Amino acid sequence: MSRTELHILLDLRSVEHSESEVARVRGSLSELVDAGLIAESSVHILLSDAREGAEAVWGDWEWRISFEPDVIQATSDVMLNAAMEGASLLLLRGPVSISSESIAELQAVIAEDTHFGFVFPRFARTEGDGVLKLDARFGDPTLSSIPEAAIGAGPPYDLVPDQLAPVILVRGQVVGLFEGLSQGYETLSGSLLDLVARARRTGFRCVVANRSIAFLDSSESEPALDASDRDRSRLAADYPELAILEEEWAASALHERESLRARAFSRDESLRRTMLVDLTDLGETYNGTSEAVLAFLSGLAEAEGGWKIDLLVPPGAFKFHAIAEISDRLRPVWPQPQSRYSVVFRPIQPWSIQHIERLHGFGLFVFVMMFDTILGDSAIAPELKLDLVWQTMAESADGIFYISHFTQERFRKRFAVADSVAEHVTILPTDPLEYCAQPGSGDGAFIFVVGNELPHKWVGPTIRELLEVFPGERFRTLGFSDPTIPQLEGIESGRAAPAVIDSLYRNASLIIYPSLYEGFGFPVIRGLSFGKTVVARKSDLLLEVASHYRGPGRLLGYDTRAELMEIVARCRMGYDVEPMRLGESLDPAASGISRVRFASEVLSAIEKRMAEPESSNWPRRQLMFERLAYSASTAV
Incomplete structure (x- = not known):
């Protein structure tokens, strides 16, 4: 003008x-x-x-x-x-x-x-x-x-x-x-x-x-x-x-958009380096999910580098897992955070679109960790509609962390990951010192078969096959029990305290992990760390996990029922069995991946993405959720 x-x-x-x-x-x-x-x-x-x-x-x-x-x-x-x-x-x-x-x-x-x-x-x-x-x-x-x-x-x-x-x-x-x-x-x-x-x-x-x-x-x-x-x-x-x-x-996305961007662009590190860790459905139980979460939190406490970290965690789970003992820098907030964050990280894969939407409301960047696609593939819980949930995540998250290359390959063959979604493989801890400070043989009085009640763990069929061949052997299982079998002592999965689980590993003569499908396999690393012979089903995942471990114990792989029985027989009689090679992906002096390294790799990837606030997928997610809300409100 x-x-x-x-x-x-x-x-x-x-x-x-x-x-x-x-x-x-x-x-x-x-x-x-x-x-x-x-x-x-x-x-x-x-x-x-x-x-x-x-x-x-x-x-x-x-x-x-x-x-x-x-x-x-x-x-x-x-x-x-x-x-x-x-x-x-x-x-x-x-x-x-x-x-x-x-x-x-x-x-x-x-x-x-x-x-x-x-x-x-x-x-x-x-x-x-x-x-x-x-x-x-x-x-x-x-x-x-x-x-x-x-x-x-x-x-x-x-x-x-x-x-x-x-x-x-x-x-x-x-x-x-x-x-x-x-x-x-x-x-x-x-x-x-x-x-x-x-x-x-x-x-x-x-x-x-x-x-x-x-x-x-x-x-x-x-x-x-x-x-x-x-x-x-x-x-x-x-x-x-x-x-x-x-x-x-009042409901306009403009208000949240500028508030979230304010943190990402702030010169005040106390505003910019803020993270909400979503543990909403961390249960009061012990399993692989809780072990991965606790490994991340303990590593994060040592490697946090000036981050303000809040945990969205139920009080019961916070107490059950003794999270307060990890670090006083991990502050619990429940049921609703009172502020916003630069980053929201969910170290548990999402089970609903509402999970993703809730995370979106708290931070400019949303990252999730993917353990495996088992529940979706098995269709045990079809009401969750996990194909839709995980495809939504693949299109709208800012980053997906996979706990193994094996998990990434399974995910990418099932879901189309958008170019704007960063992908990172961060292997869970494999350093034996993270699991057992002093390996010991124990009394070797039983064979320990590890898993849980889910079908893909294959604990029940394996026990029955072993009893047919070795009827005089004593067995203990995690995730399977049958009171009609006198030589079997079953322990309910998820309820046994860590000290009880450690005792089982320490005193077993042999550890068998028969799972058909995993994303990582903590029992393999834990058993090896106790210096035990671990027998597990062969897979690309087993090779990957073995390549990131160096320490005590030996790892034996099998394909068929006959191979498993032969390996168990040879181990009982003290015969040689060719073990799998260990540590081939590690530097010569490394024994494995520590919790601090695991958490540091996650933080490093997050910080790299944060350095470009404009790369956030927040606008894409906002539009998606607004469309979903509108569709729901107009549905007949």
Whole structure:
């Protein structure tokens, strides 16, 4: 716009006529005149009274001063005058200042679309860091401002519902179409909101120009822009859709988006390096999932590197697993976090789309850990619809961590992983010292068959086959019991304390792990760490796990029932059996992967992705969940 295409109205009725204020306004207007944005005669100043000397103080240029008591009429006249000259009007209300560059940005945005009717800048305090939130009522309640870098890296503008601000650029065409402001309102705000609503009904939108920043005086409260109760009632009656628009504004993703981005772009490490670890469905039981989670938490406590880490964990599980003893830096929050985080990490694979959606609401980046695809493949729980859940994760998470290459291969053959989803293989701990500090042979009084009650563990069939061939042998099992078999002692899976489990490993003569399908196989590493002979079913996974372990024990693989029986027989008689090679993927001096290394690899991958906040898939997830919510709300 040229200097003849912009008029300015300064509503200074709430401002003291002090020398400092006059100097501030004079300096701002001089900059705009010098920049060629306005002519002196296109500036209108609205004052509260005609006290002696006020006109001389304010009007020694060609400014147009108004002391009219009817502020709505005075404003309408100025707006219509600008419209008649083919100009837009920049309305500034109260102690607010805006640079020529920011006004030019407002003009650039309003020129983007002929139906952008009202354009607002972002706001900041003259003393203070960052840009104020779009609406102080919404978004992260612990944040009041957004780093300017976060605003600058985002979209140049956002469409918003009907609203007012201390600075508004009004398209002249809008004023001309509706012949100024409606009378009969008590406040200027009420009359302006009426104009915004009338214009919106004909397609003219309100827009926030994110690259334009206006400054509010830090010593002043924000200008009073609220309409009176009477005006609000009239607006609600004339424009009943306003109630829905208010609800939509309160729920708008813009608030969460900017709050989450604020943390990722913050120079304050206490805001940027924040992580919520989701342990929502960590049960009060011992299993491979809990062992992996506890390994991650203990490694994280040593390798956290300045992160603030909260755990979304049920109090019962927190106590059951003695998580408080790991580190006091792992702070439990339940049932709902009170703030937002840069990162949400779920070290347990999700079991529902609601899991993913809930994580999305807490952080800009969402990462998950995938153990295996067994439950989906076996269809034991078809009501979970895991194919849909995991495909959603594959399309919308920011990163997926797999506990083995074997798991990654299974997952990628079943689900299409989006290019924007980072994939990482982080092998669970394999260092024998993480499992047993002092290997010992024990009394070797029984053969220990490890698993649980799930069919793919294959514990029951294996025990029955072993009893047929070795009826005099004593067996102990984890995950299978049969009181009719006197030589078998079964222990319920998930309830035995770690010390009890360790005793079983230490005192076994042989450990058999017959599982048909795993993502890692803790029993293999644990058995080897106790210096035992471990017999496990051959697979690419077994080769992978073996290649990351170096230490005591020997690992024997089998394919068929006959091979298993032969291996057990040879081991009982002390005959040689060719063991699998161990540690081939490790450096020569390494014994395995420690918990600290495991957690550090996870953190390193997360930090790499965080270094590019714009790479977050948050917008994609938000749109997906909004569509799902809409579909559910309109379903017949």
